[in-house]
Amino acid sequence: MKKLITGNEAAALAAKLARPQVIAAYPITPQTSIGEKLAEYTADGSLKARYIKVESETSAFAACIGGSLSGARVFTATSSQGLALMHELLHWASGARLPIVLVNVNRSMASPWSLGVDHNDTLSQRDTGCLQIYCETAQEVLDTILIAYKLAESVILPIFICMDGFLLSHYSEAVNIPDQDEVDLFLPPRDAQYFMDTNAPATFGGGVSSEALYQFRQRIQADMDNVLTEHDRICDQFYQRFGRRYTAVETIKPENQELVIITNSTMAGTVKAYIKEKGQQKGVGLIKIRFFRPFPKEALKEALKGFKKAIVIDRNLSPGSGGIFSQEIKASLYGSEDQIPIVSVIGGLGGVDVTVDHLDRLVCEVLKQKKAQPGTIWMEA
Amino acid sequence: METMQIKDEMFYPGSFSCPGCGLTMAYRHVTKVLGKNTVVVTTAGCGSVVAGYYPTTTSKLPFFHCSFGTTAATASGLKAGLDMMGKTNTHVLAWAGDGGTFDIGLQSLSGAAERNDDIIYVCYDNEAYMNTGVQRSSATPLGTLTTTTPPPALENRDKKDIIGIMAAHKIPYMATACVSYPMDLQEKIRKAKKTKGFKFIHVLIPCPTGWFFPAKDAVTVGRLAVLSRAFPLFEVIDGKEYRMNVFEEKIPVAQYLTAQGRFRQMSTDLYPRIQTDIDSRWSELMALSNKREESTS
CATH class of the missing domain: 3.40.50.920 (Rossmann fold)
Incomplete structure (x- = not known):
């Protein structure tokens, strides 16, 4: 089905199609309409998710960390200062190997503040261990979110899908919306390898020796080295099912x-x-x-x-x-x-x-x- | 009262706590009541050290170390995820110190409490940043010596009224407890376990390292805190129904203060003021509870 929608609507629709079980978000321009749309979907029951209406972006991402630790699929969206507020948590999530999907609607950083777009917000998070993909069109936003879930859950790292504030988030384009059945076949529910399981208790994220920390970092780098190959493989599957091809x-x-x-x-x-x-x-x-x-x-x-x-x-x-x-x-x-x-x-x-x-x-x-x-x-x- | 057995322990021996640490005792009592179907989130503090060092752990329960100040929000997310995964009976224990609760964690705590998220939040309160070497927090009482309140600039503010703050959130169940009264603590955790919504348990943890008393005296010092009414034990239901728990004979606060090195630099001229404050707080609590008495142990 083709619909005339904004980038933010495409993001919310993609999130809905991906069936996240926990959503935590905090309002910030120009992201807000994504959070509003998801609130509508959870309120009318078309999306079966727990939407935690947190009191800050720090808590939004912390709640995503908690949600992801349960083995559930999670989603959040933010912009600019909101992402900066999440900064510490981003390190925490990549270190804990949690495949959290975050949509960032790019906006310049204060001060002085402006609502206009630039990419300093996401690029400031360069070294946090989160994957970053930048999108040009609303179609690309929608498709990339679906690809991102599959990719993040495969390489077990958090991922940002970035779109330009207003230029993409608020302008409407004709977007092909895939059927839910097709998306379900492409993106089955998350099958978490590591999660907080009372049947197999384990401790996550505690104190480690210098040597152990070194090894954990090496593992992140090794998995990062595999991301683009994995992305190509997933994009092939996406192309075969939906007919749209994406490359790095x-x-x-x-x-x-x-x-x-x-x-x-x-x-x-x-x-x-x-x-x-x-x-x-x-x-x-x-x-x-x-x-x-x-x-x-x-x-x-x-x-x-x-x-x-x-x-x-x-x-x-x-x-x-x-x-x-x-x-x-x-x-x-x-x-x-x-x-x-x-x-x-x-x-x-x-x-x-x-x-x-x-x-x-x-x-x-x-x-x-x-x-x-x-x-x-x-x-x- | 339920009888707990050694096999119910959810805490392995051999933790990195200081000798005589009250925290390890409290954690033991809390987790053995909550039982196997529990997951734990903790933040930076003594609790994260006591939890063990990779590849070892003291926790028999799934355990996550979250970022400082986000214990409540992380626990909220975890509970939401567990619910959505169909594990609605799993308890989520948020375990944070006074710094992680009164100070850096207050915003996230307030958010989770206001939303009435179904988690059990336990604040282990040793009244300062003990894990980093005894710096004052907003839980540090008047007249305390810490490394950031050296003489003559001893702590000059009263302890933050966290109970008042939490009561204002009208959460279904909250209580104060002290590790020196383990049966009372266990009973309160048992009540929290049965209650839906946000539960807040504020546990006083005597700390030999930071309060400067001999390691063998942790339980005694906790008792003095309760008997002197410096730390009254009570419950608050829905933010309005107060219930007092321990009614033993009152002792003068001087007895509590002089048992610890941390108050030794304080002028004894302050004692009457501290005693008056304690007495008026007690009267206030008695009025709030309409003298409703309930022995939990």
Whole structure:
């Protein structure tokens, strides 16, 4: 069934289709309508879940940890400061190996506060051991949440599905809504390997020696290394059932590969429009990075093949360093044989508009340069 | 009264507690009453150390160490999950110290209590951050010496009225208890076990390490706290029905204070004020309970 819905509605619908048993969420703009929709579904009985209306995001994520420990499937959603408030718990959950699914509607961090989108909220959680996927469309949000449950429960780590505040959360698109029966076949109930079981009592998360902690961390890294392979396997299953294919990195390669724009989320949609209108003739392509954690290094290298130059547009800022995706991309390519010049660009912070015209002026400027400009370029705002 | 046997123990010997620790006794009594169909959530504090060190554990029950300050919310989520998994009879014990309850955990505690989530929250109160080496908390009484209230800047505030705060949440069952009265503690846990909704049990834990008294005296010091009425034992039903539990002969508070090193720096000039405060609190409780007396043991 095709319906005209917003990104937040797509997220709530996907959560409903995934049949979480425990939901805990706290209101924050622009996430709130996800929590409201789920409250409706649980109130009218169309979703059989316990919705814990907590008093903070800290407690929201703590309740998700508790819920997940019981072996149940859990869901939460937040934005910006709310995610920051969860920060400590994110470490706690990945360390305890709990497959919690969190939708984050990206919003800039205070102060000063703004409701506009950038990705500093989720990127600040880079090292928490949570998987991160960034979505461009409402369809992608819906599908990715279903994929995310299967993936998180397979690799036993928490996962974020990130979407741009307002640009995606509040605009409507036509979205294919899968049938519940089909989703149930794709995503059966969680079969937890470890949980709090009175028939097999065990202690979780207590004090360990330095050596044991070291080993636990190594195990997380080893499982992270397996995520992208597992993701591809799950996405194959998803494609076979629903006919839509997702990859860690999405690429548009024009015939004449002069330059590639690397970006994520809705910015990738703008780049697609630009390529269609003007970019194609200039040999401009796109690499849309869906995964941020784990970072898809190999897929990125493969996607870059043939391009002569790259522009990375970061909708985030690590003050004192620059764009975070740009750092990750440069680090991924270090030591590889066919390195190309990379221009680092910051744009769209706080929800500032980045248009096709902005992109065209940027591309023309970069194409003129013989060498890649060092440092960070700030896109006109 | 039910008779408990050694085989009912849910706590293995060999914990890392200090000699004479009241907490281990309290945990033993609480868990043996709750029984096998119980899961435990604890937060940072003496309780997390007593729980053991990987790959060993002192808990015979499924046990989770949660982040500091989120004991109640974690327990709420766990209960919700267990219910949804069809395990509606499993008890969830939230086990937190005074720091994890009065201070950093108060918000999450208030949230769970206000929602009336069906969990048993036990605060083991040793009246300071003992696990980090005796720093004051908002449960520390007036005149106490701790490492963050060194003389002459001894604790200058009264202990936070956690019972008043929790009573205001109108939860179905709450009680104070002291590990020196184990049968009373067990009976209260038994009542909590039978009650649906949020249960709050506030247990006073004499701490030889932080209160500065000989390890052998933990039970005696707890008795002095109750007999002097510095820590009255009572129950509150639905936030309004008060029931007093122990009516033994009253002893002067000075006897309780002088039994511990932590009050030794305090001027004895403060004793009359402390005694007056205790007496007026007792009268208040008697008025609230309409002198309703109930012996739980």
